[in-house]
Amino acid sequence: MKDAERQAQSTSESTRQHIKAVLIQNWVGSKRALLASLNEFRYWKTEQVSDLFRLLPPTGAAHGERKLYPLGPVFRPPPDGMRRWIELGGKILMLAAIDGLVLLFSPFFLLASKEERAKATSGLSTLHTELVSSSLFIKAPLSMMEKAGKTQRALCVNKSGRFRLMSSGYAAISHVWMETMGYEYQNVKANQDDRGLNRHHFQRIMAQVEKSGVEWVWFDLLSIPKGTCDTTKRIKTMIVNSLQKVYRNADMVVVLDALTLQLNSEDPLIAASILSCGAWLSRVWTYQEAKLARQVKIITAGRHPIDFQEMVVALKVAEQQDPLRWHEIRLTFDRLLPHWDLGVSLPDIALSCTHRATENDKDYAKAFFACLNLTWTQGWSYEDGMMEILHSRPQDATRLAFMHGPRGLPAPFSWAPRSLAHLQGKIHGGLQFRPESNGLQGYCHTARVCKLLGHFVSESLQGVVCNLAVLDKNQREVQIQISLYPGQPGPDIENWMSRTIPDGKARLLSCDPMVQLEFCHVALLVEQEKGLDDEFAFEDLDARGRVVGSAVINHGSVDSAEVRWCLQ
Secondary structure (H helix, E strand, O other), rough: HHHHHHHHHHHHHHHHHHHHHHHHHHOOOOHHHHHHHHHOOOOOOHHHHHHHHHHHHHHOOOOHHHHOOOOOOOOOOOOOOOHHHHHHHHHHHHHHHHHHHHHHHHHHOOOOOHHHHHHHHHHHHHHHHHHHHHHOEEEHHHHHHHHHHHHHHHHEEOOOOOEEEEOOOOOOEEEHHHHHHEEEEEEEEOOOOOOOHHHHHHHHHHHHHHHHHOEEOHHHHHHOOOOOOOHHHHHHHHHHHHHHHHHHHOOOOEEOOOHHHHHOOOOOOHHHEEEEEEHHEEEEHHHHHHHOOOOOOOOOOOOOOOHHHHHHHHHHHHHOOOHHHHHHHHHHHOOHHHHHHHOHHHHHHHHHHOOOOOOOOOHHHHOOOOOOOOOOOOOOOHHHHHHHHHHHHHHHHHHOOOEEEEEEOOOOOOOOOOOOOEEEEOOOOOOOEEEOOOOOEEEEEEEEEEEEEEEEEEEEOOOOEEEEEEEOOOOOEEEEEEOOOOOOOOHHHHHHHHHOOOOOOEEEEEEOOOOOOOOOOOOEEEEEEEEOOOHOOOOOOOOEEEEEEEEEEEEEOOEEEEEEEEEE
16 A cells, blocks of 8 residues: 555544544434444544534533433323322412412512513523423324224324324324433433323423424324233234325324424524434334325424425535535435335345444334335234235345355245345345345355364454465365454354364355455355256256355455256
C-alpha cells in the first residue's frame, strides 16, 4: 500500500471513530453508532454530524433539555386495588385544598397582569389534569378486540379514550416499545399491566399524534390484548393476521421516534439523518409498518410532520449533488417505500433488515407475515413460521442461498439462511438455482477443503477465523482464510471442522468464481455425501451435500471447478 493510501485510510478511520464518539455522546446506542459511522455517515465530516444534534435540545437531566424517552410515562404506576382509589382520593383532597387557597387569595390574584393570570390559570388546570389522569387507565374491552380480529378492522381510539372499529379514516402509530414505555430520563421501562395504558401517559402520546391532523388512531398498546391465557392468545393471533389490512387501510402511519420527536427542524434531509440514528430504524416490526403504509408521517418538535416520500425525493436530489454524502442514507429509506404493485420480496426484507432486531425470536418470522400476505397459526414456533415463508416463495428464497448467515432449518430448506434478518453479502439472480422437493439444484464453484491449518477467535470480526488448505480444479493446494458468522459456531460447523475435513468430505461452494474476490465474498460450508443414488441419477447431478453454514473469504483465492449440486 502506498504512503498516500495509508494516510487516507488512517484519516478515514480517525474520522469514523470521532463520528462514532459524537453519536454516543448524543445518546445513540453504541451498536447503532458504529453502524451509522460505517454506513450512513461514512463520507461525512465530524462537524457535519455534530451540527445535526445541535438542532436537538442539549443532553442533560435539567428541565427543557433532551429526554431519553420523550413520550415515556412521567409518573410511576399507581398501586393496585383499593390503594389506588385511596391515592386518587388523596389527590382530589389536595386539589380541593389548593383551589381553596386560590379562592382565598383571589383579590391579590386580580392585581396580577393578564398574562400572569393566564399562566397561573393554565398551570392550575394542568395540575388538575395530570394528578387525576395519572391514577386512571384506558383499556379496550376484550370483546371489541375479538370483533376487530374477526372482521379484520382496526380497533381505534381517540383523545378522549373512546374506542371504535374502523376500516378507514384513521392513522396507525409506528413506535418502539422500549421508547414509548421508558421513563423520560431513566433507562427503565414501565410495565403495562392488565389495567391498560395510564391515561396521563396516553394523553402525552396523543398530543404528538395530533400534529398529523387525525382524530382516531390504531395503537398496538391498546389494540392488542396482553396476557398468556388461551383466549388472549387466540385473539392476539387473529389481530396479527389482520395487520395487513390495519396498515393498508390507514390514511397514514405516524412515526414516533425519540430523536426526531425532539428535532427542531422540518428540513427533510436533517430529519432523515437524525432518523437514521434512531431506534425506530433498528426494529423488525417497524419495517412492515412502513412497507404497508399508504403514506408515512414523521413527527418532529415542529408544528408539521415530515412526509416520508417527500423526504426520500429530497434525498435523491441531494444525492445527485453530493453522491458520497447522501447515497447510503437515501438507500436506507428508499428501501422502505411501499411498492404495492410489486409486493415485498424476501431479498427486499433481507437487505432492509440487516441490522434490525426484536426481543422475541418468534417475531423474526411473525413480523413479516403481514407484508408477505401470509397467515400465522396459533401455537407455531419460529421454525414453523420460517418454513411457511420459504414454502410460499421457494424461488424467491433461492436468491438468498449464498448470503452469509446461520443455517439449520429442516429439509428441503436446510440450504437457506435460518433468518431473514442479520444477513450479509449480496443477492443473486432468481433463475440461477432451482428449488426442488429434494433440495436446491444448480451449478456452484467448488473447492475441496483438505486441511484445517488453524483457527482463532477474532475480536474485530466477533467470530471464529479459519486458515484452510484447499484444492483447486487442477488438484493443486492453495491456502485461504475464512471468517465464520459472528458468534459461537454451532455443533454442525464444529463437526465440519473436526470430522468432515479429515474425512475428505468438506467443500467450499461459491456462487461466483473464487479467483477475483470482492468485498464480503460468501462461501457455503458443505458436507458432501458420497455417491448419487437412483433418485438423483436422472437429474444429471455431479454431487449432493448438506449445507452446515457459511463463511466470508478474507484472504486468498482458488481457481475452482463448476459442479452441479443438489444442496439439502
